[in-house]
Amino acid sequence: MWHPLNGYLREVGLTAEQRAGWDRDGFFILPGFAERPVLDAMVDRIVELARLLEQPDRRPDLIATPEKVLDGQIDPERRLSKIFRLMRTEPVFRDFATDSRLLPILADLIGPDVACFLSQFIFKNPGALGQPWHQDNYYFRMRPLPQVALWLACSASTLDNGPLWVVPGSHNEAIHDAEPDTREDAGLFYVEITTADTRSEQVVLMDPGDLLVFHSHLRHRSTDNRSDDRRAAMVYHYAHPDSTGPFTFNQDWVDVLRDGVPVTASTDPVPVGASPPG
Numbered sequence: 424m425w426h427p428l429n430g431y432l433r434e435v436g437l438t439a440e441q442r443a444g445w446d447r448d449g450f451f452i453l454p455g456f457a458e459r460p461v462l463d464a465m466v467d468r469i470v471e472l473a474r475l476l477e478q479p480d481r482r483p484d485l486i487a488t489p490e491k492v493l494d495g496q497i498d499p500e501r502r503l504s505k506i507f508r509l510m511r512t513e514p515v516f517r518d519f520a521t522d523s524r525l526l527p528i529l530a531d532l533i534g535p536d537v538a539c540f541l542s543q544f545i546f547k548n549p550g551a552l553g554q555p556w557h558q559d560n561y562y563f564r565m566r567p568l569p570q571v572a573l574w575l576a577c578s579a580s581t582l583d584n585g586p587l588w589v590v591p592g593s594h595n596e597a598i599h600d601a602e603p604d605t606r607e608d609a610g611l612f613y614v615e616i617t618t619a620d621t622r623s624e625q626v627v628l629m630d631p632g633d634l635l636v637f638h639s640h641l642r643h644r645s646t647d648n649r650s651d652d653r654r655a656a657m658v659y660h661y662a663h664p665d666s667t668g669p670f671t672f673n674q675d676w677v678d679v680l681r682d683g684v685p686v687t688a689s690t691d692p693v694p695v696g697a698s699p700p701g
């Protein structure tokens with residue numbers, strides 16, 4: 424366990440049970456972590472942003488990706504797949520990313536210096552496609568390990584609406600080779616691990632407000648949304664601020680802890696492509 428030297432993080436991060444889950448499985452769940460008003464505020468704001476992003480140049484610091492299979496939908500929030508780079512400028516998403524209950528957990532997993540480098544809202548509307556088996560660090564190619572994902576269920580995650588599936592213990596594996604996802608309407612840059620054994624896969628069913636914490640080498644996928652309702656999630660990724668790895672267009676590096684002290688980073692919008700780590 425990591426013990427803060429400076430007294431800012433008074434609580435020591437993980438419980439013994441969470442630590443055991445992390446070490447054994449590469450993930451654990453914090454049930455009921457977010458209250459309904461927070462989830463509602465996130466969804467309300469994301470709908471506003473989806474509509475704003477329809478207008479050229481209104482938010483050049485954000486990136487929205489389409490859900491190709493839902494191209495014909497009228498409302499922007501029904502045809503988007505993801506909106507990236509929300510954490511820096513959007514209070515409801517930033518407040519969650521820097522929640523004082525989360526910082527000791529992140530410090531325990533990553534150390535006293537932590538940055539949030541990726542934040543994305545995943546709409547997963549009815550009919551949306553899942554994301555095939557992958558490891559997040561396939562995309563990041565980052566060191567040092569671990570990078571930590573927080574996956575917040577903004578709606579229920581059920582068998583029908585495209586939940587996450589994980590292979591417990593696969594966080595101990597190296598990064599697997601992966602092939603491009605060849606489905607016609609596959610999401611941007613989706614790849615698939617086709618050669619690894621997934622027989623021990625487990626579905627992660629979640630209630631609204633549950634938070635899944637997982638390692639960037641954990642093999643995971645999501646299935647298609649076959650229900651009539653949106654399966655929404657807000658996802659954050661954290662790493663050491665001086666990590667090495669390619670800087671990708673959807674990243675925005677925002678310090679959250681330095682020497683164990685919470686950082687008040689600038690909330691000024693940073694244009695896409697202009698905030699490399701370090």
Ligand SMILES: O=C(O)CCC(=O)C(=O)O
Nearest residue numbers: 545554559644645656658
């Ligand atoms: O939420 C989903 O459907 C997939 C999310 C995922 O696999 C990821 O963010 O890496």
